[in-house]
Amino acid sequence: MQNKEASQITNDEYSEDGIYNPVSEPLGESLSISQQARMASAPPYLDGLNDEQRKAILTIEGPLLVLAGAGTGKTRVLTTRITHILVTGKARPSEILSVTFTNKAAREMKHRIGSLMGGVVEGMPWLGTFHSICVKLLRRHAELVGLKSNFTILDTDDQIRLLKQIIEAEDIDAKKWTPRGLAALIDGWKNRALTPDQVPQGDAMIFANGRGAELYELYQSRLKILNAVDFGDLLMEAIRLLRENDDILHKYRNQFKYILVDEYQDTNVAQYLWLRLLARNDGNICCVGDDDQSIYGWRGAEVDNILRFEKDFISSTVIRLEHNYRSTQHILNAASHLIAHNEERLGKTLRPDAKDGEKVTVSNVWDSVEEARSIGEDIERRQRDGICLNEMAILVRTSSQMREFEDRFVTMAIPYRVIGGPRFYERMEIRDALAYFRAVLQPADDLAFERIVNTPKRGLGNATLGILRSHARSEQIPLMAATAELVDTEEVKPKPRKTLRDLLESFARWRSQIDTLKHTELAEIILEESGYTEMWQRDKSIEAQGRLDNLKELIRSMDGFENMQGFLEHISLVLDSESQADEAKVNIMTLHSAKGLEFDVVYLSGWEEGLFPSQRSLDENGRAGLEEERRLAYVGITRAKKQAKIYFANNRRIHGMWQSTTPSRFVDELPAKDVAVIDASNSNNYNQAISRFAAHDMKFGGSYSTPGWQRAKQKKPTQAKREPQILEGNLIASSSEEALDFMLGERIFHQKFGYGKIIQIDGNKLSIDFEKAGSKKVVASFVEKV
DNA sequence: GATCCATTTGTTTTT
């Protein structure tokens, strides 16, 4: 029954109300006879897979959770599973919904499915990021959620500028209540799929004295007028579309016979609800993830989604992939031992493929300068041993740590590349250029128009713009239309009037050329005639040339699209800077951007209290924050194939001030038997590396009596006045019960933020309106009664 | 309207 015809008979499998009634093989743990038979004469794509992996691929009926530890072949399972579904004819490409978080992951999956299927496959139209799939749904059915199908997608920058306008228009002090803060709040609500009227009272209280929800609503109505959505809306509106339109919901439910979700531990509430709408709770949904690698809680990810899977989906199967093909024994032991300190986890044991290998090293250095030097020298040593620079990476907690390495590597002439950083489409020149294109194609795109109306400088300042804005608002028309009306009046001073008239003429001209010119040519003309290119040509700063290059690159990337419209529809979601991976270079990146990557040698820099775990995480999220930091450490260690090298410095410059630091608690959480302590004193006899592991390391020869480590340890009590340590004590001890002692409206004191009033209690988290610092969410244990 | 200086504020990042 695995042929194309069978897969088309969808209605037989559904009762009238759309409930899925599987008629084929039984669900559950054991493989059916047909599956076993298939395994006997296993198809080539199953070659070289272990038992768990095969089971994860072949168990295609019913809900399945695959807990895939680091380096266990997660992507391979996912892609082979899709291949299996296609090859056996269970579904056609358009009947498989497969979601990832990043475009990169989606691209890689498409690529790998292609090679598994052996050559050309009919594209997978529903393989993509949550956001791009939602865009696809919304463009098809835009009118059902009050949009036009050519709606614009605003990025964070547009979003913040829009919010700023709203805040100012509402006469709220934008200094105390920043647009950025409101954006974060609204994002948080959207991550939880809350519409303005669903925002909890207390939540709304923490912005502008309770006007949070009201501003959110204003923002939403403003977006509708602009025919725009922000990233959060893509999910929200898609949910609304499916909830409010039964026919559409059923159409897609029936269409998607198989659903696959990558990185399930990173899904937020909105994404979860979206999935629940499309998958029945006994449907064929396969979620792959690793609770130990959930590091995006601060951006709305709910680890709880993965922890709850078995309760959410009835008669679900859970498969653990524990066979690690990446790292050596010592590295895995170190990572496992560390992560075992977390309480909230499903638990997995990683088994190595390769035995032994080198121990994880811990090095103590005097300061960040020495750290960079020491790592630099080690890199040179490894390079001489024949390891390629591409196979080495330095992982840092915060991007501010990167500079030190860059400086050092420049002087040492070690080629490096920084991964992460501003993305291609976030660069100023790209966004400016896109704003021009948007304004040409969509005259009602106020945000685009406003962005470029005075870029390059045309002598149009706040005064003129203010006139335009207020006219637009009073007439309820877009800015560009308002401008058109005003250039024929005396409202605007003669000089700017002429400028604006010229600008409008240019736009009209460009618009008239849309159909006659090739879109790439038109793009060039727009940038040329607007004076934008010239602006950068005149600019003598170092970056100017790079910006011009980026603009050329932008035009080149337009070539792949039919027309400018098509280009703009996809650009905000898809365009990214595919950095050159050609030459051999050491990689420098944050721990976050390292997820999913692997290297022979990994240098883990800055394992110091306050930096890693980050003080702020601890302050704001208490134990959950600490556990997320620990998962970050776990992610860091498990990136290493052959060698993981941990460093901590005694002194580090924080906000420009040198501060002495203590080793991260994570260092203490490593298993001594898998760790070697490196004596850095051979390169700097001022300082000696040390540790409590001294006893274990005697045989390796070293001087291990007192120095930094013990001194560092002793520093803790004497440093008790400094926030970190005190807080830590409380933090671990505190639990939700303690928070119950507080009452709404109570006046309290916080070490960092001063006096304030409690406006909301949420477990052990308090929302407080501070007299000086504005509203903050803090952990109850940091707060004192007064 | 543009430019310069002072003040402030500092994670992590995808879409």
Next chain:
DNA sequence: CAAATGGATC
């Protein structure tokens, strides 16, 4: 010690 604001000045 930066970068990124914002206000004050030209």
